Amino acid sequence: MPTTAREVRLKSRPVGMPEASNFEVATVQVPDPGPGEVLVRNSWMSVDPYMRGRMYDRPSYVPPFALGEALQGGAVGTVVKSNDPKFAEGDLVDSMFGWREAFVAPAAALNKLPQTGVPAQAFLGVLGMPGMTAYSSFHRIGEPKAGDVVLVSAAGGAVGATVCQIAKIRGCTVVAMAGSDSKLDWLRTRGVDAGINYKVGNLLENVRAAAPKGIDIYFDNVGGEHLEVALEAARPFARFIECGMISIYNAKEPPAAPRNMAYIVGKRIKMQGFIVSDFIDMRDQFFAEMGQWVKEGRVKWEETVENGVDRAPQAFLNLFTGANTGKMLVKLD
Amino acid sequence: MPTTAREVRLKSRPVGMPEASNFEVATVQVPDPGPGEVLVRNSWMSVDPYMRGRMYDRPSYVPPFALGEALQGGAVGTVVKSNDPKFAEGDLVDSMFGWREAFVAPAAALNKLPQTGVPAQAFLGVLGMPGMTAYSSFHRIGEPKAGDVVLVSAAGGAVGATVCQIAKIRGCTVVAMAGSDSKLDWLRTRGVDAGINYKVGNLLENVRAAAPKGIDIYFDNVGGEHLEVALEAARPFARFIECGMISIYNAKEPPAAPRNMAYIVGKRIKMQGFIVSDFIDMRDQFFAEMGQWVKEGRVKWEETVENGVDRAPQAFLNLFTGANTGKMLVKLD
Numbered sequence: 001m002p003t004t005a006r007e008v009r010l011k012s013r014p015v016g017m018p019e020a021s022n023f024e025v026a027t028v029q030v031p032d033p034g035p036g037e038v039l040v041r042n043s044w045m046s047v048d049p050y051m052r053g054r055m056y057d058r059p060s061y062v063p064p065f066a067l068g069e070a071l072q073g074g075a076v077g078t079v080v081k082s083n084d085p086k087f088a089e090g091d092l093v094d095s096m097f098g099w100r101e102a103f104v105a106p107a108a109a110l111n112k113l114p115q116t117g118v119p120a121q122a123f124l125g126v127l128g129m130p131g132m133t134a135y136s137s138f139h140r141i142g143e144p145k146a147g148d149v150v151l152v153s154a155a156g157g158a159v160g161a162t163v164c165q166i167a168k169i170r171g172c173t174v175v176a177m178a179g180s181d182s183k184l185d186w187l188r189t190r191g192v193d194a195g196i197n198y199k200v201g202n203l204l205e206n207v208r209a210a211a212p213k214g215i216d217i218y219f220d221n222v223g224g225e226h227l228e229v230a231l232e233a234a235r236p237f238a239r240f241i242e243c244g245m246i247s248i249y250n251a252k253e254p255p256a257a258p259r260n261m262a263y264i265v266g267k268r269i270k271m272q273g274f275i276v277s278d279f280i281d282m283r284d285q286f287f288a289e290m291g292q293w294v295k296e297g298r299v300k301w302e303e304t305v306e307n308g309v310d311r312a313p314q315a316f317l318n319l320f321t322g323a324n325t326g327k328m329l330v331k332l333d
Numbered sequence: 334m335p336t337t338a339r340e341v342r343l344k345s346r347p348v349g350m351p352e353a354s355n356f357e358v359a360t361v362q363v364p365d366p367g368p369g370e371v372l373v374r375n376s377w378m379s380v381d382p383y384m385r386g387r388m389y390d391r392p393s394y395v396p397p398f399a400l401g402e403a404l405q406g407g408a409v410g411t412v413v414k415s416n417d418p419k420f421a422e423g424d425l426v427d428s429m430f431g432w433r434e435a436f437v438a439p440a441a442a443l444n445k446l447p448q449t450g451v452p453a454q455a456f457l458g459v460l461g462m463p464g465m466t467a468y469s470s471f472h473r474i475g476e477p478k479a480g481d482v483v484l485v486s487a488a489g490g491a492v493g494a495t496v497c498q499i500a501k502i503r504g505c506t507v508v509a510m511a512g513s514d515s516k517l518d519w520l521r522t523r524g525v526d527a528g529i530n531y532k533v534g535n536l537l538e539n540v541r542a543a544a545p546k547g548i549d550i551y552f553d554n555v556g557g558e559h560l561e562v563a564l565e566a567a568r569p570f571a572r573f574i575e576c577g578m579i580s581i582y583n584a585k586e587p588p589a590a591p592r593n594m595a596y597i598v599g600k601r602i603k604m605q606g607f608i609v610s611d612f613i614d615m616r617d618q619f620f621a622e623m624g625q626w627v628k629e630g631r632v633k634w635e636e637t638v639e640n641g642v643d644r645a646p647q648a649f650l651n652l653f654t655g656a657n658t659g660k661m662l663v664k665l666d
Contacts, residue, residue: 053599223594245595258594259587261556262578265606266386272605273598 003030003039007070007100008312014055016252017320022055023071023313032081033104039081040093040110041102046074046124047306047315047328049157049221052249071312073098074129076113076120087112094123099312101332118294125158125327126294126301127287129276133243134162135286136279141241141272142217146171149211151230154221155192156183158301158327159243163219164192165299172217175210177203177226179322186302186325204229214238222247228258231269240271246320302326308333336363336372340403340433341645347388349585350653355388356404356646365414366437372414373426373443374435379407379457380639380648380661382490382554385582404645406431407462409446409453420445427456432645434665451627458491458660459627459634460620462609466576467495468619469612474574474605475550479504482544484563487554488525489516491634491660492576496552497525498632505550508543510536510559512655519635519658537562547571555580561591564602573604579653635659641666 004027011024033039051073054065065071075098079091084107087093092113097103113123125131138144150167154160155176167174168191175194176187184195194210196203207215207229214235220227223245230240248255264271293299304324306315312330319328337360344357366372384406387398398404408431412424417440420426425446430436446456458464471477483500487493488509500507501524508527509520517528527543529536540548540562547568553560556578563573581588597604626632637657639648645663652661 227594242597244598248595254592255594256589261560261588261591262581263606264575264604265577266608268606268608268611270603270605271597272603273596273601275599275601278601 003102004028005030005100005102006309008309009070010055010065010067012067013057014052018052018055018317020313020317025310028100030102031104033083036084036107037104038079038084038087038093038107038110039102039104040077040095040097041080042075042077042100042332044076044121044124045099045309045312045330045332046129047312047319047330048073048129049244049246049249049319051316052246052320070097071099072096074124075099076123077102082107092120092123094128099309099330101309116291118291121303121327121329121331122294122301124329125303126162126299127290130158130327131162131290132279132283132286133276134159135166135290136276136282137241137243137274138163138166138217138219140279140282141270141274142219142239144170144172144217148172148216149175149214149235150217150219151175151177151207151211151215151233152219153177153226153230154244154246155187155195156180156322156325157221160219160221161187161190161301161326162299165190165293167217168192169293169298173211175207175215177207177222180325183325190300198226204232207233217241219243220245224248224255225257228260231258231260231263231267234263234267234269236267238267238269240269242271242273249320304328306330336435337361338363338433338435339642341642342403343388343398343400345400346390347385351385351388351646351650353646353650358643361433363435364437366416369417369440370437371412371417371420371426371440371443372435372437373410373428373430374413375408375410375433375665377409377454377457378432378642378645378663378665379462380645380652380663381406381462382577382579382582382652384649385579385653403430404432405429407457408432409456410435415440425453427461432642432663434642449624451624454636454660454662454664455627455634457662458636459495459632460623463491463660464495464623465612465616465619466609467492467499468623469609469615470574470576470607471496471499471550471552473612473615474603474607475552475572477503477505477550481505481549482508482547482568483550483552484508484510484540484544484548484566485552486510486559486563487577487579488520488528489513489655489658490554493552493554494520494523494634494659495632498523498626500550501525502626502631506544508540508548510540510555513658516658523633531559537565540566550574552576553578557581557588558590561593564591564593564596564600567596567600567602569600571600571602573602575604575606582653636662638662638664640664 093110150172156178196206218230221244224247426443489511529539551563554577557580
């Protein structure tokens with residue numbers, strides 16, 4: 001018996017800042033699952049900054065989103081009907097089929113999630129892609145040592161807030177940058193040593209005041225001026241973890257910063273980009289260690305939740321105005 | 334019996350492009366060597382782009398040059414008189430006392446050089462600091478594999494030309510960028526696969542034509558627009574060896590490039606700065622392997638020679654107009 005589901009499609013490619021009119025909601029028939037297929041009803045959908053990159057029609061590490069199709073992305077849901085022995089009705093699964101209420105997919109495209117008492121949406125956050133992003137790159141590229149000074153940009157976001165807490169567990173001093181005092185207040189409750197509201201005052205002066213001896217690790221989600229400030233504040237042999245550059249994703253003009261790239265030579269900085277899948281070999285270690293930290297309350301998270309599949313575009317737009325604290329999610333009924 | 338010697342001093346700090354008036358020649362008395370000291374008469378002095386950085390009065394990895402004192406830098410000379418058992422008259426030595434005809438120094442500040450039949454000035458070039466710079470960073474940061482495509486900037490210079498030849502020995506495809514066709518012609522005789530005169534045509538288009546599948550390693554001596562082009566041409570997981578940024582050393586305004594830093598994330602580029610002393614642990618390996626390559630004629634070099642200590646400032650200024658081919662040297666009588 002086919003069912004219907006709503007999905008959010010990319011209607012047109014944004015130029016500069018995305019707008020609500022770039023998206024449309026459609027209702028589709030979801031067929032019965034065929035042999036080896038599974039019908040899933042999503043309960044949580046992930047809304048992530050990196051999705052902006054896939055809205056451009058250009059070669060990249062993943063293909064661009066297709067116009068007129070549902071946007072792909074992480075989601076957690078429950079198996080409604082399974083024609084594959086690996087899944088049973090009621091199983092919790094995550095998938096990458098994105099912004100839709102329900103879908104049919106081959107069993108191989110789903111991951112079964114442990115039912116551990118951790119809230120299901122954690123598998124889209126600290127125990128999902130953002131958590132793995134933070135955990136893997138902080139260790140692999142950042143090479144942290146106790147006593148290192150770590151500067152984190154977009155520290156109120158899902159990845160940044162996780163980095164801050166891992167860095168504290170590793171014995172580092174953590175300076176967090178975010179766009180609101182309430183985000184910084186929450187980060188201080190998680191042990192962060194200093195918080196800087198980048199919208200207030202001179203960012204470089206504030207970083208220098210918070211880290212007078214300079215920084216050893218910079219976790220970059222922002223690029224542009226933040227990156228320039230980090231280059232200025234870097235100690236010799238600093239490691240720059242290049243996770244994202246949200247400040248320029250929507251830029252129509254090339255950014256004017258950083259203008260101080262020569263520090264990379266003189267300070268012997270290592271600057272390295274990555275995509276979470278590059279560190280897939282760390283997956284088991286991540287689940288074991290992060291799962292333990294979450295259980296013990298050593299890593300916590302905040303989340304910003306919109307309700308209903310049709311709210312996904314607005315949730316996405318809100319990422320670029322900093323309206324979210326922690327993980328941005330859409331909850332489905 | 335004291336002797337006299339001429340030396341070149343920094344008279345004033347350059348603003349932007351250095352000028353002859355920033356330097357002055359003085360004649361000084363060189364005393365007899367005391368106990369444990371050695372009197373050296375220089376035969377070759379090194380002239381290097383990195384010296385520009387030490388002309389600024391600012392904190393860096395080495396202290397700035399002092400006004401009114403001889404400029405420090407590499408030199409090769411002969412022991413005239415020794416009051417230390419480790420050195421005898423006629424020994425060939427290198428030192429860092431720079432632009433002066435003769436000097437007295439503690440024995441510990443000198444390195445005795447092997448008299449192997451290799452011309453003495455090679456110890457300021459392929460077998461000296463520029464050679465070690467090329468050798469150590471190309472292996473340690475570049476992590477070359479046979480088949481990699483290597484793009485080299487300032488490939489006609491002492492470091493760049495050495496990188497090109499090492500890369501060929503390692504089985505790489507080498508694309509060299511330089512500012513004159515004669516430099517590129519010489520590099521082609523050394524096995525370089527493609528040469529690009531960056532002063533002619535569109536640099537990015539020319540790099541794409543020479544390396545249609547992109548580049549795996551970029552050896553950066555230049556920064557600015559060259560770096561932007563390299564980011565554009567980079568393949569996933571490319572390594573950027575950040576040796577220098579001569580295009581911006583004299584800049585009064587911050588550079589307008591690179592404007593495409595976001596590629597560091599998407600292409601997972603590793604960009605790393607260094608100073609040759611960071612890799613001092615590779616010194617024995619360097620002398621053994623490079624010495625062999627020089628002996629076998631697998632690594633060769635060109636040099637541009639000015640005669641007389643008073644020509645050192647002009648030799649230095651010529652570095653910034655690309656007037657040198659290969660290692661820039663001053664020969665003393």
